[in-house]
Amino acid sequence: DTGVSQDPRHKITKRGQNVTFRCDPISEHNRLYWYRQTLGQGPEFLTYFQNEAQLEKSRLLSDRFSAERPKGSFSTLEIQRTEQGDSAMYLCASSPGGRDKNYEQYFGPGTRLTVT
């Protein structure tokens, strides 16, 4: 399977715990995005990597959130001291970038986080 993969698919955690999600993008894609989606809403942008550099963060990404993409390959998203409001689907997407301005993005299946 050469698509975007995410792990785990589901995570249930207690409030206050830390959680980490992983995304493996399509191998030749240098652009990687994280989005958060709450029930009944469209995804909202969290952060963006071009290769290993984190170039953009949205205001949704509080200081409890951190993301990395070592060596420009897989990426991790960590949430510290989880709150019930963090319950959502976390989606990863990758894009080949380049000179094509269309920037079609390919999404993974998402990680559904439930904070109890």
Next chain:
Amino acid sequence: SQQGEEDPQALSIQEGENATMNCSYKTSINNLQWYRQNSGRGLVHLILIRSNEREKHSGRLRVTLDTSKKSSSLLITASRAADTASYFCAHLSGSARQLTFGSGTQLTVLP
């Protein structure tokens, strides 16, 4: 936060009927994209229409774009039960070229 609205929020039709979903956005765009999301799953890219295009077809999908009204529509013809999903319009924004999504239309196709 989302910068677009979709209409209707929910649509229920019989198999074989056509489904039309509308999307409005607020900024100037290079292109507009439509995605499908099955319940609890990731998004699948359906079709992209460039800002200089007015209409585009792909199989049973027909997308229109009116940049003067900042609106787009997605028509699914001869719907099937397997078309049941949420449909989102999205456009690129920001320096990261991230996608800004509408609020989505939940389509239910009854067999």
